[in-house]
Every structure is written in C-alpha cells, then in structure tokens.
Amino acid sequence: MLVVAFVSFSLFTFVGDPINNMVGEETSEKERAELRVTLGLNDPIPVQFVRFIKNASKGEFGISYQLRRPVSELITERLPATLELVFVSAIIALTAGILLGVYTGINRNSFTSNIILGVSLLGVSLPTFVIGILLIYLFSVILGILPSFGRGEVVDLGFWKTGFLTLSGLKAIILPSITLSLFQMTYIIRLVRAEMMEILQTDYIKFARARGISENKIQYRHALKNGLIPVITIAGINIGTLVAFSIITETVFQWPGMGFLFIQAVKFVDIPIMSAYLVFIAFIFVMINFIVDILYYFIDPRIRIKGTE
Amino acid sequence: MQNQNLSLINKIIDSDIFFSFKKSPTAIISSLILLIIFFCSFFVEIIAPYNPFDPSSLSLMDAFTPPSWSEGGTRNFLLGTDGQGRDMLSTILYGSRISLIVGFSAILFSLILGVTLGLTAGYFGGRYEMFVMRITDVQLTIPSILMALLVDGIARGIISRELHDQMAIYVLIFAIGISEWPQFARVSRAATLVEKNKDYVSASTIIGVSNLMIMLRHILPNILRPILVIGTIGLALAIIAESTLSFLGVGVPPTTPSLGTLIRIGNDFLFSGEWWITFFPAIFLVLLAFSINLLGDWMRDTLNPKLK
Amino acid sequence: MSFLKINNLSVNYIMRKETVFAAQNVKFDVSKGEILGLVGESGSGKSTVGNAIINLIDEPGKISEGSIFIDNIDIYKDPKTIKTLRGKKIGIIFQDPQTSLNPLLTVGEQLIETIQTHLSLNKADAKSRAINLLKEVGITDAENRFDNYPHQFSGGMRQRVVISLALCCEPELLIADEPTTALDVSIQSQILDLIKNLTKKRNLAVILITHDMGVIAETTDRVAVMKKGILVEIGPTKEVLGNPKAEYTKSLVSSVPPTNKKINRFNVINKINENDNQVNLKILNRWKKKELNDQNLVEVKNLKKSFHDGIFSESSSKDVVAVDDISFNIKEGESFGLVGESGSGKSTIAKMIVNLFKPTSGEIYFDKVCINKITDKNIMLKFRRQIQMIFQDPYSSLNSRMKVYDIIAEPIRLHNTLIKENELKDYINDLLESVELTKKSADRYPHEFSGGQRQRISIARALATQPRLLVCDEPTSALDVSIQAQILNLLKDLQEQLNLTILFISHDLPVVRQMCDRIAVLRYGKLCEISDTENLFLNPSNSYTKELLHLMPKIESIYETR
Numbered sequence A: 001m002l003v004v005a006f007v008s009f010s011l012f013t014f015v016g017d018p019i020n021n022m023v024g025e026e027t028s029e030k031e032r033a034e035l036r037v038t039l040g041l042n043d044p045i046p047v048q049f050v051r052f053i054k055n056a057s058k059g060e061f062g063i064s065y066q067l068r069r070p071v072s073e074l075i076t077e078r079l080p081a082t083l084e085l086v087f088v089s090a091i092i093a094l095t096a097g098i099l100l101g102v103y104t105g106i107n108r109n110s111f112t113s114n115i116i117l118g119v120s121l122l123g124v125s126l127p128t129f130v131i132g133i134l135l136i137y138l139f140s141v142i143l144g145i146l147p148s149f150g151r152g153e154v155v156d157l158g159f160w161k162t163g164f165l166t167l168s169g170l171k172a173i174i175l176p177s178i179t180l181s182l183f184q185m186t187y188i189i190r191l192v193r194a195e196m197m198e199i200l201q202t203d204y205i206k207f208a209r210a211r212g213i214s215e216n217k218i219q220y221r222h223a224l225k226n227g228l229i230p231v232i233t234i235a236g237i238n239i240g241t242l243v244a245f246s247i248i249t250e251t252v253f254q255w256p257g258m259g260f261l262f263i264q265a266v267k268f269v270d271i272p273i274m275s276a277y278l279v280f281i282a283f284i285f286v287m288i289n290f291i292v293d294i295l296y297y298f299i300d301p302r303i304r305i306k307g308t309e
Numbered sequence B: 001m002q003n004q005n006l007s008l009i010n011k012i013i014d015s016d017i018f019f020s021f022k023k024s025p026t027a028i029i030s031s032l033i034l035l036i037i038f039f040c041s042f043f044v045e046i047i048a049p050y051n052p053f054d055p056s057s058l059s060l061m062d063a064f065t066p067p068s069w070s071e072g073g074t075r076n077f078l079l080g081t082d083g084q085g086r087d088m089l090s091t092i093l094y095g096s097r098i099s100l101i102v103g104f105s106a107i108l109f110s111l112i113l114g115v116t117l118g119l120t121a122g123y124f125g126g127r128y129e130m131f132v133m134r135i136t137d138v139q140l141t142i143p144s145i146l147m148a149l150l151v152d153g154i155a156r157g158i159i160s161r162e163l164h165d166q167m168a169i170y171v172l173i174f175a176i177g178i179s180e181w182p183q184f185a186r187v188s189r190a191a192t193l194v195e196k197n198k199d200y201v202s203a204s205t206i207i208g209v210s211n212l213m214i215m216l217r218h219i220l221p222n223i224l225r226p227i228l229v230i231g232t233i234g235l236a237l238a239i240i241a242e243s244t245l246s247f248l249g250v251g252v253p254p255t256t257p258s259l260g261t262l263i264r265i266g267n268d269f270l271f272s273g274e275w276w277i278t279f280f281p282a283i284f285l286v287l288l289a290f291s292i293n294l295l296g297d298w299m300r301d302t303l304n305p306k307l308k
Numbered sequence C: 001m002s003f004l005k006i007n008n009l010s011v012n013y014i015m016r017k018e019t020v021f022a023a024q025n026v027k028f029d030v031s032k033g034e035i036l037g038l039v040g041e042s043g044s045g046k047s048t049v050g051n052a053i054i055n056l057i058d059e060p061g062k063i064s065e066g067s068i069f070i071d072n073i074d075i076y077k078d079p080k081t082i083k084t085l086r087g088k089k090i091g092i093i094f095q096d097p098q099t100s101l102n103p104l105l106t107v108g109e110q111l112i113e114t115i116q117t118h119l120s121l122n123k124a125d126a127k128s129r130a131i132n133l134l135k136e137v138g139i140t141d142a143e144n145r146f147d148n149y150p151h152q153f154s155g156g157m158r159q160r161v162v163i164s165l166a167l168c169c170e171p172e173l174l175i176a177d178e179p180t181t182a183l184d185v186s187i188q189s190q191i192l193d194l195i196k197n198l199t200k201k202r203n204l205a206v207i208l209i210t211h212d213m214g215v216i217a218e219t220t221d222r223v224a225v226m227k228k229g230i231l232v233e234i235g236p237t238k239e240v241l242g243n244p245k246a247e248y249t250k251s252l253v254s255s256v257p258p259t260n261k262k263i264n265r266f267n268v269i270n271k272i273n274e275n276d277n278q279v280n281l282k283i284l285n286r287w288k289k290k291e292l293n294d295q296n297l298v299e300v301k302n303l304k305k306s307f308h309d310g311i312f313s314e315s316s317s318k319d320v321v322a323v324d325d326i327s328f329n330i331k332e333g334e335s336f337g338l339v340g341e342s343g344s345g346k347s348t349i350a351k352m353i354v355n356l357f358k359p360t361s362g363e364i365y366f367d368k369v370c371i372n373k374i375t376d377k378n379i380m381l382k383f384r385r386q387i388q389m390i391f392q393d394p395y396s397s398l399n400s401r402m403k404v405y406d407i408i409a410e411p412i413r414l415h416n417t418l419i420k421e422n423e424l425k426d427y428i429n430d431l432l433e434s435v436e437l438t439k440k441s442a443d444r445y446p447h448e449f450s451g452g453q454r455q456r457i458s459i460a461r462a463l464a465t466q467p468r469l470l471v472c473d474e475p476t477s478a479l480d481v482s483i484q485a486q487i488l489n490l491l492k493d494l495q496e497q498l499n500l501t502i503l504f505i506s507h508d509l510p511v512v513r514q515m516c517d518r519i520a521v522l523r524y525g526k527l528c529e530i531s532d533t534e535n536l537f538l539n540p541s542n543s544y545t546k547e548l549l550h551l552m553p554k555i556e557s558i559y560e561t562r
Helices: A002-014 A018-022 A029-039 A045-058 A071-106 A111-125 A128-142 A167-199 A203-210 A215-253 A258-267 A271-299 B002-014 B016-023 B025-042 B088-124 B126-141 B144-158 B161-196 B199-207 B211-248 B259-267 B276-303 C046-053 C079-085 C107-118 C123-136 C155-167 C185-202 C213-219 C237-242 C247-255 C346-353 C377-386 C404-415 C421-434 C439-443 C451-463 C481-498 C509-515 C533-538 C543-551 C555-559
Strands: C002-014 C019-031 C035-040 C061-070 C090-093 C173-177 C205-210 C222-227 C230-236 C296-307 C320-331 C335-339 C361-366 C387-390 C469-473 C501-506 C518-523 C526-532
Touching (some): A071 A167, A071 A258, A111 A167, A128 B211, A128 B259, A215 A258, B088 B211, B211 B276, C002 C205, C019 C061, C019 C205, C035 C046, C107 C155, C230 C237, C247 C481, C296 C346, C296 C501, C320 C501, C346 C469, C387 C451, C404 C421, C526 C543
Parallel strands (some): C387 C469, C469 C501
Antiparallel strands (some): C222 C230
C-alpha cells in the first residue's frame, strides 16, 4: 500500500506543475506564488508526503483540476455505480465460468465441450468494447428492449445510491455486466478446464478409481475440491481486473462510475483524480489479496497444519 | 551443407509438431489467415485501392457510401466509406498495420525485458530473485489496462501535447510493453527453476562453464517453448490493448488511426444507421485476434507433453 | 484352486508411429495364500498386467485379446463387472504413497468413503472399522491419526495407510505395484513383512510387481519373469532364481550384484563388444596416466553443511543440518564408497567436493590444496578440470537440445581453447568408442538413446577433461539391472586402465560391495563407520551398519530356510 501511496504522491508532485493546471492563463506570477504557499507546495518533500497520507486517510484528495470539485466528493458519488457493476459481473463470470469449466474438463472431447471452447476462444479475442458495441446494437438499436446508456433510476439510500431497487435500474445493468463479465468468464472456463484435466490424471484419482469409488464422487468430491484451489487466487485477481475493465464498459455504456471518471482524468491530465483513483484501486486489491490468503488458509490443510517431512 | 539443410527440413517435416500441425485444421486456417493479414499490412501501399490519408483524393460527395453489395453502394468502395469519404477497406488495411506494429513491438519489448529478468531471477536466486518476484507479483495484481493507462497518463503529464502526439506510438508501445512483462518474467522464472535443478546444468557448472554461458546456451533454449505460447497469446492481448486504448481515446493520435480508433469513430454513426463504419474494422480486429489465439491455443496443446 | 486365472492376455498401445505390444499372450494364475512375484525390467509389461486386471489401463492402451477369471467369474464379459470388483474383491497399491492420497481429505475421510462404497455400514461402524484397520497395518495412536491429513505422515506410514485403504473392504486379491521402490531399505523391509503377514492372516492371493530381485527372493513363493511383454519363465522362486532355465532369466540373475562376495566383473551375457573381454580404450593414447603413489588425493576435514528453512529465517533452530562434522580421506587410485539412506547427506558431500555447494564450515583438500576456499576463477577452473561427476538421472543429465557432439565438446573447448576442429573431432570419436558407442552417435540428440546409453555419454563427457577424480552419484540406480551390470563393468575397466580415483555414492549395498575398496556409512549427516569393504560386510562394528546389512534384500536368501 505504501508503495502505491508513494507513486500517487509522486504523480501529484512531480508530474506537471499543479499550479499551471489549476489556474487560468491570466493569473499573475505573484498570485501563483501565493497560491503555492497556501497549498504548501514549497514545503520539503517528506512533509508533503506525510500531509498527503494524512489527508488520504481522511479521504481528502484535493481538488480536481478540471471539474473544480473536491475529488473525494466525486469518488463517493461514483463509487456505488462501479461497485454494483463489478459485483454483478463477478457473480456472472464466476458461476458460469466454474460450471462450464468443470463440464468441459470432465467431458473432454464431447461436441458440446468443443462448442463451448470455441465460443470461449472467441470471447477472449473480442475486446470488451466490441462486445459492448455489439450488444448495444443488437438489443438497443435493433430490438430496442434494453437501454444503451446510463444507469436507469436510482434509489438514494443515504450514502449509497443503488440501481438494484428499480426496474429500469435492473434493466440498465444487464448489458454492461454481461459485457464486463464475458472476458473474465472465458478465462475462468479455460483455467478450470485445464485444472480439471490435469487433476483427473493424477495418481490419487487413479487410486480412488481402483478402490471402486463412483465416477461422480471422484469428479465432484476429489477432483473439484483440488481444482478449486488455484481458481480462488485467480478469482481474486479477477475482481481486480473487473474493476479495471469497468473503465472500458463504463465508457461504452456511459455508466457513471469511477472508471469513466478516470478516463476523463487521463485525457485531461487531471492529476488529483488519477492519484486518488490509484490509491482506491490499490486499497481494493490489497483487501482482495488479504481475503484470498485467508480463504487459502481455510481450504488447504497443507498450509494450516505443518507436515512431518 | 546441402545435406544439412535437407536433413533439417526433413527433421521438421518428420517432427511431432509438424504432424499435429497438419492434423489440425484450426492451426492451418489460422496461420493462413494471419499470413494474409501480415502480407497485406506489409505491402499496404501496393494493395490498398486508395490512400485514405491523402486529402486530395477525398471527396465529401463519396461520404457515407454503404458497402458495395447493399443498395446505394458502388464497386469503387468495396466496404463503403466513412464520414469523410475515405474508403473503408483502405483505412482498415492501414489501421491494421498500425495495430500490428504497436502490438508486435510492445510484445517484443515485454518479452525481452520479462525473460531477462525472469531468467536471471530464477538462476541467481537469493535477494535479487525475491526483489524481482515481488515487483512482478505487485504488478500482476494491477490489470494491464490500468497499467498502460497509468503510464500513458504520466507520459502526457510530462511531455507537452505536441510532442506527445508525435511520440504517441512509442509511448503506447512502452506502456503496453511495461504492462505485460510480468507474465514473461513469471513464466521464465518458473521454467528456469525447473531447468536449473536438472543435472546437465550441474554438469556444466562442474565443467567450469560461466554463468552467462549456461544461461544463454543451456537454459534459454530449453525454456523457449512456454515463452512462445505466452508470447502468442500476449500478442493478441497487446493488439486488443492497443485497440482498447485507442477506442478510449488515449491511444494513437487520430492522424494515424488504428483499428481501435476506427471503431470509436464509427461508434458515433451506429445509431444513425451507418453500421458499416464501425462494423468492418471490428470484424477485422476480431478476426486478427481470433486467429492469433487459435494458433496460440494449438501451440499450447502441442508443446505441452502432459495434457495428452 | 486358483483364485486368479489369466489366459492369453494381450495389451496393445496404438500410437502414431508404431504399435507397442505391452503384453503378449500372458498366462498365469495365482492361488489364495500365496505371493506371486512379477519381475522384469522397464518395458517388460509387468505393470501393464497389473493394470489390466482392474481394467485401468491408460489411453491409448487397449486389451486386445484374452480373458481374466477371478473366482471363476469372467471379468471382461460385462464391463460393469470389473467396477463392482474394484476395491471389493481386488485391492491394488501403487508405487508412490505421496501421490496416491488426496491431499485435501483426511485419512479417515478417505477410509470411510471407501468402506461405505462397498459395505453398507453407518458412519460410526465404518469409523471403528477404519480405526481397526489402521491398527492392523501398524499405525500407532490410530484413533488420533484417523483425523490427520496425508502430508502429516512419513513415507513408510503413508504406504501403510495406502495398504489399509486397499484392504478395507476385505478383498481376496491384492496387487502391489512396486510398493517399496520409493522407500528406504529399513522401511522397505517393514512393509514387505507387513504384506507377508497380511497374506497369511487373511489368506490373500497376492501379486507383487517389482524389478528388485532381492525383494523377490525374500518375499515371494512363486515368480514369473517378463521381458518385453512376454512371460519368459514361471515357477517356484527357489527354482527360477537358483536354477534358471530361460536364457533371459539366466542373464538377469547373473547381473544382480551378489551380496555375499566380491567378484571381479559382472558376467553379462549380452555384450555389445563381442570381440574383447575388456574394453578397448582408445583415449588411452592421449591420457597422461599418472603414476600412483600412496598419497591422499582428497582429504575432507570436519565438513559441515546446514540449510536454512527459508531465505529469511532468523533463528538457527530452523536450520537443517545435512552434513555434520564429516572427515575422511581418499587415496589416489582407490575407489571409495559413501553409503546411506535418504537424508544421510551423501549427495550433499559429493556436491561439496565438486564445488556445487559451499560448505558451512570445514575444508576439502584436493592434492593438498584447500579447494573450497579458492576465490580466483582461473585457479578454480584448473581444479574443475580435475574433478568431474556423473549423475543418477540419465534423462536430466544431458541437455536435450544439444547434439551429443556439442555436449562432449563443451568441456574440451572450455579448457583447451586452442584445439583445432579436426583434432577435436578425433578426440570425441575416441571418447565415444571408449564408452562403447559408435562414431555416429555424435550427430544425434540425447532423446534418441536409451537410459544406459545416456549414462555412457555422461561418462564420456566426464572423461573429456582427463580428470583425476570421478564422482559417481548413484549412477546406476535408475537403470535396469542388466544395464547396470554393463555400466559398472565399464567403470571398473576405466578406473583400472586410467588410474582414476572414484568416489562412489549409493544406497545400494550389494553394488557398493562390488565397486569399492573402502566404504563410509552415513546416517543423518553423521559418519557411522569407515572401513575396508570386506571388513565392513563380514565384520561390521557399528549397530546401524549391522541393521542395514541385515535388512538389505538378498537374492541369496532363496538358499536360506524360511
């Protein structure tokens, strides 16, 4: 986390002159100098860093260059949208991915498996934005049943504005979440399949067969349990990737989330937003890694209990 | 010398790899498609019917012509024209060249950086290995798109706008390359660790061969297979990454549009009915990525002795 | 009378370039209460037969012909039959206990699952039955260990768990496929005794598949010898091993290193070089043979090596002491043996002598110079030239991407940078002929050679710099017994003609007896005993040595009364 904070901070300080970006052309030199002092830009670097951390933990990230509003406000406004989108996509990707992966892993050469694999390969080759455009074209332009942009109506729950509780909100989330999840889903399918195929060739599976244990039990109790272990790590990383890819989906569907904000920030070199986004993302990733580690601990007894070797 | 060349060809033909290549229709088809695309992009100046970037050849009268097989289309513009009167087929060919150049260069950069770091980390071990692997792990948790965006954003902040447009391609190659190197590093290191423990490496050490020679002559040739597989898949990812960034508006400058840029431009016209402006570049892009992935998949299955 | 009857069994593997006939018209039977040994070298088809009985042959293998009767039931008539028999009437155990158990389930869970598959017992009854089984196979504290995971058991204990799993539903036939190959000698004898006891107690019909003749001699009642899928000879063990009738059996038995005497050379019937009795060493012309005096070539003083558990572990209590204060000397021209089980430190010592590891403390002297303290690369290179090594695994000791020519040329080019190409070519050809390989071998790649041939290439490479000390780390442990005999003969000849000093590392006592002049016995990094070979075998003074000698499987045991 600290590393990321430092990177954010350096972005802030060194990339471009903040003053130039913040004020207009007409401001005089004297006013600029005054502004520098007020903002504490003349203080030594370590002091600035500490101040940055203090502010960050309080949720203050300064003011957006471009939009002239406090960054923290912007983020809290947009956060729920992104999180809801990621949540739904993650569920879709994981459930479908694992189910299909197991199926194709067990029935290696069946016709259905090959079709699923072919489609999954296609899925990996389709960039997210192409999928989005395709879906929009199909469902919005031609069929006209689903909205092509925006979030629909939201219900204000105080600090969180959710789109789950309205019909239009639910309708609106369908296309973007499918788009977002497709890429990850195909990846998970291939991973789970590879794992299952490898496990089904191990000695302990052979030994279980030799003891007369039914094929079903072997596949689901023995193979799957072992196969899911690496999938957990990947799932963790996946959620992170989903958050990042949401940038693209949000752009295509004009979904008012953090990703959309970030892209604008990059285009206009709006440093405060960029660094704040970084910190947030890093925080989310660290949390995810942490949870994954804990899950691992519970699932794999080899990590929990020391062996005798 | 003649004999050696002949026997080399014979060896390739006789090898297991070529056998499964012949047997696999997907491999043959995808390589064929790729060859055609590469060829066209390379010789685009000769092959493309028009040069879409020459303003003098454009005429607004031709704008929004639909593809030749639908009503209103002409033979002149096989796939129709865009809002400026540019021939779709030509723009696609030029665009794919950009996409390919950026994709290839980025992956090459990634590969060299990643393999060097991964190999040395695996071979020397110790603190150096821990350090490199930590960086790899940290960076792997950051999705490559984000990484590329970051690097690009920083670059824009540092370089002035005009210079940035000129150097955009290099920045892009660097950004995408930086985002993909950990994959290569990780695979190289894992493969190096396996090879390092094999006795022939010990034998060479005992003989007195220097570390550098061992890494180059013994380890590197033996870890090439998985690297090749990752490289092919990475190429597809790099091309998609570049198109995504261009689509988002932070990729190549509009003066040298890639397939992603074309899709973005075309997106605006989707609702007004001129579907071909976005459709054809998109199909082309998907075809490119799909062929590369097919090839990569076939490679992975052939080169992996375990999954039989 | 016979419980298991196999008639004309044939198994084929149809591959791309060829069809492999893994088993051809195999016919034999096994009765209850007897142990039938199935012995053969690699590729003999013994494991294939075992797998065929329970119909678990890996793709692309198929049973092409034949029938198998268990308790007078034709098990192939209906494919469903075999599925009900697995675990219930037939139990099978495999070679590696580590990979045979599901790491995520406790031992108890795996037992209960198997029991409930075949017997209709409720959970509590199944559990008590399982615990009794664990006790029966010799697992102490069975009630608690019931809830342990596989990785919490040591190798021998794990194999006992595997046996309990195979027997938990009261099968009448047990197939044991190389059950002790992965275990140390002391554990091996325990497991074999366990199998013998269970056979008697439960009146089992047992097939014991192995390549180890000593194990066959000590454990089996009858034995069937297989070669390349064909059953060559079958009969009571005493007869087949003591008075073999088939040519192959005769050569197999004579290749086994005797445990009770020292012989000069192995009597190998199928020799490559029919002309001479001894190898024609062409490289002798180039070899500067040193005159032997009675000097110590190698002196090892107080050698210690410890490994850290992790890279950044702070406390020294996490150290694993692999080698603990070892001292010994090797005279020039002699053959010195390092013997021990796994974890004894013998390989680590070897690796320190060839400078692959640096010792934690202590000195190694080569020709009176302390070589582990040399820092100058050029001086080190001089010494590297004189010490070379051959390894255990013939498949990983050669770079599969390099031609044999380049593999052997590498050390020559490094140490003799001025050598001309045609001189190099001649030298390499001489080296190849000295290890009984043809000139054409130079142009090929390692995967075109068999295990024994690869070891010869390794030897050629090791000799290329004309070393004075040759370290052999289990050089024949991965080879078939007949090939082993050839390679050991080769090493003996080379040593004699070139005045080589050999450090021979092995866990196989009979082999060491044949190859070495003096032997050191190691255990857990400590030196137990050093003595002349004959003295060690006839009059061991250390208790561990005595135990090892007692437990080692001897083919001569067929002559002892049981």
